[in-house]
Amino acid sequence: MQWTAASKKKLLKCAIGLVVTTPLASLVPVEISGATESPSASGPAYQLAVTTQPPKSATVGSHFTVNISVEDENGAVLDTDSSTSVSLTISPGTGTSEAHLGCGTNPVVDTSGVAVFSCWIDTPGSGYQLEATAGVFLPALSETIDIASSTAARLAFTTEPPSKAKAGKWFSFLVSVATATGETALSSHALVKIAGKEGQDRQRRR
Numbered sequence: 001m002q003w004t005a006a007s008k009k010k011l012l013k014c015a016i017g018l019v020v021t022t023p024l025a026s027l028v029p030v031e032i033s034g035a036t037e038s039p040s041a042s043g044p045a046y047q048l049a050v051t052t053q054p055p056k057s058a059t060v061g062s063h064f065t066v067n068i069s070v071e072d073e074n075g076a077v078l079d080t081d082s083s084t085s086v087s088l089t090i091s092p093g094t095g096t097s098e099a100h101l102g103c104g105t106n107p108v109v110d111t112s113g114v115a116v117f118s119c120w121i122d123t124p125g126s127g128y129q130l131e132a133t134a135g136v137f138l139p140a141l142s143e144t145i146d147i148a149s150s151t152a153a154r155l156a157f158t159t160e161p162p163s164k165a166k167a168g169k170w171f172s173f174l175v176s177v178a179t180a181t182g183e184t185a186l187s188s189h190a191l192v193k194i195a196g197k198e199g200q201d202r203q204r205r206r
Contacts, residue, residue, distance in 0.1 A: 046072050046137065046138065047071050047072075047073065047075075047138040047140070048070060048071070048086065048133070048137050048138065049068070049069045049075070050069075050130075051067045051068070051077075053066070054119075054130060054142055056145065057147070057148065058120075058121070058145060058146075059148050059149070060122060060123065060148070060149055060150040061120050061122065062120060063119065063120050064119060065116065066088065066130060066132075067117070068088070068110075068117070068132040068140060069110075069113055069114050069115075070114075070137065077113040078113040080112075081112070081113050082110060082113075083109065084137075085109050086108055086110060086132055087106060087107040087132070088101065088103060088108075088117050088119065088130055088132050089101060089130070090129070090131070091128075091129040094127050094128050094129040095121070095127060095128035095147070096124065099121055099123035099147075100121070100123070101120075101121055102119060102120050103118060103119040104117075104118045104119075107134075121147045126146040126147075128145045128146070129142050150184075155176070155177060156175070157173060158174045158175070159173050160173055175194070
């Protein structure tokens with residue numbers, strides 16, 4: 001068949017009409033070889049969540065645990081992730097302004113999607129909230145925790161003096177002021193005096 005100018009023009013009009021009038025829903029998608037997507041089983045990381053809340057109240061210097069989970073947008077923990085660095089801070093405007101949050105490690109790299117913190121707060125105050133952040137993930141805010149002054153209840157030798165020493169020779173030891181539960185009373189300003197027991201002194205002099 002020989003194409004004339006008129007037949008070519010008619011064919012072009014038909015092709016244009018097919019493109020314009022064909023509904024998108026009827027088009028069949030074409031798979032391009034080599035262009036595959038491999039999303040993770042849990043979906044993309046999207047947010048942080050506080051899965052273990054701090055206690056409602058604690059004393060100055062007492063340790064408490066907070067667990068932060070790395071989750072996708074559906075709230076599923078990314079248990080295959082062990083590389084996200086999570087930071088924990090006191091949320092601005094909560095508690096006492098000059099307070100500091102202390103933690104054994106901060107930031108913490110999650111393990112199987114969970115970052116575990118062991119922390120304490122050094123200043124009394126009410127309504128503290130902790131904020132967890134990690135890069136572009138949506139941050140998480142904890143429930144409130146009130147921190148009370150630690151009341152000194154007893155003394156404890158945290159570094160014992162030596163069992164033997166020469167007369168007149170200096171030695172050192174460390175005494176801490178503790179609460180009734182054994183935590184160090186960080187807010188205490190107690191004056192500690194040291195004296196030898198009289199009975200023991202007499203025995204040593206004999």
